[in-house]
Amino acid sequence: MPLRNRRAAALPAKLSRTWLLVNAAKPEDFAPGLASEADSVIFDLEAAVPEDKKDEARQNVVEALSGGMTAWVRIGATSTDHWARDLEALQGVDGVRGVVLAETEEPEQVTFTAMRLRAGTPVIALLESALGIENATAVAKAPGTFRLAFGVNDFRKDVGVGEDPLAMAYARSRMVIASRVGRLPGAVDGPPGAGDDEEAVQESSRVTNSMGMTGRLCLNRGQVEWINRGLSPSEDEVRWAHGLLDEHAAGATVGDGSYLPRLLRAQKIADLADSYGLWNA
Numbered sequence: 001m002p003l004r005n006r007r008a009a010a011l012p013a014k015l016s017r018t019w020l021l022v023n024a025a026k027p028e029d030f031a032p033g034l035a036s037e038a039d040s041v042i043f044d045l046e047a048a049v050p051e052d053k054k055d056e057a058r059q060n061v062v063e064a065l066s067g068g069m070t071a072w073v074r075i076g077a078t079s080t081d082h083w084a085r086d087l088e089a090l091q092g093v094d095g096v097r098g099v100v101l102a103e104t105e106e107p108e109q110v111t112f113t114a115m116r117l118r119a120g121t122p123v124i125a126l127l128e129s130a131l132g133i134e135n136a137t138a139v140a141k142a143p144g145t146f147r148l149a150f151g152v153n154d155f156r157k158d159v160g161v162g163e164d165p166l167a168m169a170y171a172r173s174r175m176v177i178a179s180r181v182g183r184l185p186g187a188v189d190g191p192p193g194a195g196d197d198e199e200a201v202q203e204s205s206r207v208t209n210s211m212g213m214t215g216r217l218c219l220n221r222g223q224v225e226w227i228n229r230g231l232s233p234s235e236d237e238v239r240w241a242h243g244l245l246d247e248h249a250a251g252a253t254v255g256d257g258s259y260l261p262r263l264l265r266a267q268k269i270a271d272l273a274d275s276y277g278l279w280n281a
Helices: 006-010 027-034 051-065 081-090 107-115 130-134 136-140 152-159 165-181 198-210 221-230 235-249 259-275
Strands: 018-023 040-044 071-075 096-101 123-127 145-150 215-218
Touching: 018 027, 018 071, 018 221, 027 040, 027 051, 027 071, 040 051, 051 071, 051 081, 071 081, 081 096, 096 107, 107 123, 107 136, 123 130, 123 136, 130 136, 130 152, 130 165, 136 145, 136 165, 145 165, 145 215, 152 165, 198 221, 215 221, 235 259
Parallel strands: 018 040, 018 215, 040 071, 071 096, 096 123, 123 145
Antiparallel strands: none
């Protein structure tokens, strides 16, 4: 069985940029997904799996995560029978890194989910509706919530807005602010279109970055590196951080009041560059 991508396996999930969704009904895609450059991989028991394949998909996930693989799992919404079945199947499975809860709208949904999992198992709340966005702060502060993620397509269907970044800005901002209030890592944005080319993925990732979101869901393994690049410090930022930190280490004189904030920013960029393996890129 192939080993998990070592860099991604060692990266804390709070820093994960790419969250690659892999259809749980297609176990042949598990290993390639885990060998990719995706920071985190999600075996998807929910939207990707037809109703008549749910039981088979659960068994695929249990076998994979009991046999040496590690991944996150997207489970059914609490409003469905699949929620309890998914959680029951995952109990005691060692390879579960955490779960993504579909259609989260209330904080209690996250807490009830966390209570059915092994203590300390993180839950990502996937907000996919107007009510979910409206309750984003309460969900972010709920016991068990690890990060917020944006179910863009279902949200657009629920609200009736277009895909223009301006039309989606309010929802993204609510998630970013809620994450800060709840002391969570950065919010995870929705995926690019599965057929988007590199230019389109880079452009939409710039929107993600500008809104303050620090991760993206991903449906296409071929887009992983484009998203990673779009949500990482740029080459110019890394060079600037290198320069400032080197000067500081050499005893540079503290200048005006902006020096310490710039030094802290340089250290943050340096830490991210180290975590993402960018220093020698």
